[in-house]
Amino acid sequence: MSYCFNPACTQPRNPPNNNFCQTCGTKLLLGNRYRPLKLIGQGGFGRTYLVEDEQKPSRPRCVIKQFYPAGQNDSQKAAELFELEAIRLEQVGTHPQIPTLYDRVKQDNCQYIVQEFIDGKNLAQELKEQGVFKEAQIRDVLKDLLPVLQFLHQGEVIHRDIKPENIICRRQDKRLVLVDFGAAKYATATALAKTGTTIGSAEYVAPEQLKGKATFASDIYSLGATCLHLLVQMSPFDLFDLYEGKWAWRQYLMNNPISPELGKILDKMVQNSLRDRWGTAEEVMVALQASIPMQRKSRAIFSPTTFQTQTSPLQSFEFESVMVQLQQKLFRKNVELQRFPGKAEYFKEDFDNGVSLEMVCIPGGIFWMGSSEWEGNKEESPQHRVRLKPFFLSKYPITQAQWEMVMGNNPSRFKGKNRPVEQVSWYEAEQFCGRLSGQTGKPYRLPSEAEWEYACRGGTATPFHFGETITTDLANYNGRDINVRASKGIYREQTTDVGEFFPNAFGLYDMHGNVREWCADCWHEDYKGAPGDGTPWLAHNRRSPRLLRGGAWLANPDDCRCASRLKYDPDVDDSSIGFRVALSGRRID
Structure with a gap:
């Protein structure tokens, strides 16, 4: 099947080899090479498609993001973010757990970025299908993603939208891949001092990020909130006691014990105060390594990389x-x-x-x-x-x-x-x-x-x-x-x-x-x-x-x-x- 790129098309599905949409006449091949197979996501500022690259003999699959704002209120800001996402992907896509940017295309007054397709399920899907994560699985999530955050932060990039939906367990090697860099920004001195636009999914966003002042520690908070969600299958909103002013996630653990060592690490990841929170991914990695009980065996759902040392x-x-x-x-x-x-x-x-x-x-x-x-x-x-x-x-x-x-x-x-x-x-x-x-x-x-x-x-x-x-x-x-x-x-x-x-x-x-x-x-x-x-x-x-x-x-x-x-x-x-x-x-x- 070929899927039409036109968001206004009423019948976007077309026969596999059509070059133009049989309903609205829109050209189906993007840049004369990328054929859309299906729509896999959409929001107020665009859509995401699974496509095939017809210029390569193996016709590999890619992901294409289309910028097409539904309204005009924030369209300029959204256009800037879309442009920045392409820049960020080009800069950070050298890491094996970040999608590679392949191409940028403009066609029919729309902008597109073409990036690596990560075949696998995101952690929200894993949670829905398999139920709550055990301690060994949470440790593997942290072990897999903290080096990615370290890489980003060393490059002075803050992701700003870490959540289960943006973490994909790659089918090929079971490594976790961090996706969706539309909210990422450079952590320059000016940017860190300036109050900016609040971006990210609210239930995973750190307090300082809600005020438009994201820091590297904001990503630590979001990853911690993600882990709490995976542990109890409840929104982080429901795990914070507003009367006591503290997290109450432990009371929702159902036959899912967590060691005091890991609990302390997670608690410090989601502290409201920057002063009390882990400041860098490296600090969390060191604490995580030091907290492994000597006799505990890992039973992770994520297999190690084939390049395991x-x-x-x-x-x-x-x-x-x-x-x-x-x-x-x-x-x-x-x-x-x-x-x-x-x-x-x-x-x-x-x-x-x-x-x-x-x-x-x-x-x-x-x-x-x-x-x-x-x-x-x-x-x-x-x-x-x-x-x-x-x-x-x-x-x-x-x-x-x-x-x-x-x-x-x-x-x-x-x-x-x-x-x-x-x-x-x-x-x-x-x-x-x-x-x-x-x-x-x-x-x-x-x-x-x-x-x-x-x-x-x-x-x-x-x-x-x-x-x-x-x-x-x-x-x-x-x-x-x-x-x-x-x-x-x-x-x-x-x-x-x-x-x-x-x-x-x-x-x-x-x-x-x-x-x-x-x-x-x-x-x-x-x-x-x-x-x-x-x-x-x-x-x-x-x-x-x-x-x-x-x-x-x-x-x-x-x-x-x-x-x-x-x-x-x-x-x-x-x-x-x-x-x-x-x-x-x-x-x-």
């Missing part, structure tokens, strides 16, 4: 680090190495084809961040004390093999599965973290600048973690560039396999040279006003330059120092740029 308990590995000792002999500097045994804890994510990711536990502590006046540049000052909690950092820069397993491609100039991936922008590094989080259920992210420098130093206060000087026997950089901190060495003119040089005292490799590494922070000209707790120092503009650390194969010796900083625009990539990933906390269950 396996996590081992914390293990330890031994290594040897070095410190350089300089001995001046006439006009030459002799470098002698003093060797030290080391030991560190780590856990490993095992992927397919023998590929793994090792995450080293970095102990918490206090250090002086930046460089003294005699060592560095003004952007590396003033030196300031930073206190950090324990965290995990990847043992090596992300390799090409690891990138291919997560992203399915290899952008690198210097090919080699054990070489660091390069030619990766800050945005692409963030996408990798989002996908890795979705595949493992852990909140992977880029390290903050403070975390990176602390980890690089490994407890030292010298320009390099191995001492006052650097040599091409200890790192991969431009050894032809001679200065006060280095003698002449070799210039390899390309990246090298990770792990070829001595690690630092924390057991981390390639912290100096090989590739520059993206950090989460935005660029600031100096450290005046920098955080003292190791958190990323961000700016309000997503287009702000971002931080790179560690030097590279083509860098001079000074640029490889622990304190050296470099700024690039977040969309820049070249063969000197890579990254490594971080994970908050000390415990991995």
Whole structure:
């Protein structure tokens, strides 16, 4: 059957191969390629259709959203939202649990966006057919969707309409997909401070969003309200006691016990006060991971992805680090190495084809961040004390093999599965973290600048973690560039396999040279006003330059120092740029 796009058509159903509607004469093929099969949704500002793409041999199915406002009152606002939805989908559709935008078409005075068809049932349908969700299922909903929210929020996008109808359990792999970005908006400083239009389904919307001031925590609230609805099959409106001014969802649990640990997490997700609510998806993920009872087995309705990783308990590995000792002999500097045994804890994510990711536990502590006046540049000052909690950092820069397993491609100039991936922008590094989080259920992210420098130093206060000087026997950089901190060495003119040089005292490799590494922070000209707790120092503009650390194969010796900083625009990539990933906390269950 072919379905007519004209909302005013009285008999929209047509024979399968018609090119024009037999009732109103409207052209049935959109853009001469997309044939509508049926109407699958409609509202005041348009309709949604299931279509076939006739230009492709397999005639794959897609979803088309048509903007066709029924009235004029809010048509301008609706047109803006429709346009923004296309923009949002183009920007965030790289995540495997967000529909991909395929096309935008204008035809017969209507606008259309063509996007990926997600074959499956939404959670409202699952709830109606299967009844209330059990604790294991709620945990899997959170585990599946929190990394998606983390990805969106890192891209400064707020969804603003999370509800059961907008979460589809994909039939192919049973992963949850977040759909309908018509209400999504950028969380710029101006947008967050400005009172805007109230958008979203009222029963799932946070109080501040009802006032037109949505924040990242507003999505946390909506996801929490969605979970409460799935637990008791009642509207969130009916679960809040207006007389007591608090949620009363527990009294409606019917033979469906929920552990105190999960209950506390859900309670904090739906707090009316922003101050009392979880602020980020990562915070909820960490709490969820920490709350898993040791003996409980998951009986989820959602199967893990076919790209599921396996996590081992914390293990330890031994290594040897070095410190350089300089001995001046006439006009030459002799470098002698003093060797030290080391030991560190780590856990490993095992992927397919023998590929793994090792995450080293970095102990918490206090250090002086930046460089003294005699060592560095003004952007590396003033030196300031930073206190950090324990965290995990990847043992090596992300390799090409690891990138291919997560992203399915290899952008690198210097090919080699054990070489660091390069030619990766800050945005692409963030996408990798989002996908890795979705595949493992852990909140992977880029390290903050403070975390990176602390980890690089490994407890030292010298320009390099191995001492006052650097040599091409200890790192991969431009050894032809001679200065006060280095003698002449070799210039390899390309990246090298990770792990070829001595690690630092924390057991981390390639912290100096090989590739520059993206950090989460935005660029600031100096450290005046920098955080003292190791958190990323961000700016309000997503287009702000971002931080790179560690030097590279083509860098001079000074640029490889622990304190050296470099700024690039977040969309820049070249063969000197890579990254490594971080994970908050000390415990991995």
